[in-house]
Amino acid sequence: xxxxxxxxxxxxxxxxxxxxxxxxxxxxxxxxxxxxxxxxxxxxxxxxxxxxxxxxxxxxxxxxxxxxxxxxxxxxxxxxxxxxxxxxxxxxxxxxxxxxxxxxxxxxxxxxxxx
Amino acid sequence: xxxxxxxxxxxxxxxxxxxxxxxxxxxxxxxxxxxxxxxxxxxxxxxxxxxxxxxxxxxxxxxxxxxxxxxxxxxxxxxxxxxxxxxxxxxxxxxxxxxxxxxxxxxxxxxxxxxx
Numbered sequence: 001x002x003x004x005x006x007x008x009x010x011x012x013x014x015x016x017x018x019x020x021x022x023x024x025x026x027x028x029x030x031x032x033x034x035x036x037x038x039x040x041x042x043x044x045x046x047x048x049x050x051x052x053x054x055x056x057x058x059x060x061x062x063x064x065x066x067x068x069x070x071x072x073x074x075x076x077x078x079x080x081x082x083x084x085x086x087x088x089x090x091x092x093x094x095x096x097x098x099x100x101x102x103x104x105x106x107x108x109x110x111x112x113x114x115x
Numbered sequence: 116x117x118x119x120x121x122x123x124x125x126x127x128x129x130x131x132x133x134x135x136x137x138x139x140x141x142x143x144x145x146x147x148x149x150x151x152x153x154x155x156x157x158x159x160x161x162x163x164x165x166x167x168x169x170x171x172x173x174x175x176x177x178x179x180x181x182x183x184x185x186x187x188x189x190x191x192x193x194x195x196x197x198x199x200x201x202x203x204x205x206x207x208x209x210x211x212x213x214x215x216x217x218x219x220x221x222x223x224x225x226x227x228x229x230x231x
Contacts (some may be wrong), residue, residue, distance in 0.1 A: 100217045
């Protein structure tokens with residue numbers, strides 16, 4: 001069964017550094033998402049991406065964050081200048097059809113640790 | 116306000132017993148979904164129920180939805196040790212403009228432990 005894959009599985013970065021988290025969604029999917037889960041807290045929506053542009057974003061997704069789908073297969077999340085509070089699990093997800101009544105498929109996540 | 120709050124926060128049962136988890140939400144929804152998360156892994160979709168549906172079954176899973184009470188329940192029958200995981204409900208709602216791109220709003224989750 002097709003899977004969403006995320007790399008790296010664990011990223012350790014110094015505060016203030018840029019970090020890029022990578023995702024390969026399921027190949028024929030149309031909608032792409034990033035979520036994060038701070039340890040012990042609920043999963044939070046960051047951004048959705050459709051038709052090569054951001055379709056919706058949360059208050060968390062400020063100017064320090066950006067997303068890109070550079071080559072039709074990868075979907076990346078960039079944090080320009082990381083902060084301690086960016087430490088979390090980051091999950092990528094994708095969804096296939098135009099309708100909302102379809103599930104999202106999640107990757108296993110990247111654990112981001114900011115020192 | 117919190118959308119998608121589960122209870123109980125933790126549930127411990129013996130193999131073979133049934134497990135029931137509840138979820139409440141605050142806004143109108145397009146659908147409600149249940150996901151499972153094993154420790155250190157991603158979220159696995161279990162079942163989706165649309166706002167015009169009241170009950171849905173999938174294998175040992177039964178989900179109910181009461182839109183008048185803004186609540187849902189997930190029942191796992193004849194539980195197994197392998198069902199040990201965190202379970203989350205998540206809602207998809209129309210945005211302020213009435214459209215939706217499928218953003219999921221998650222609850223805090225229920226940690227289920229099934230003892231062999």
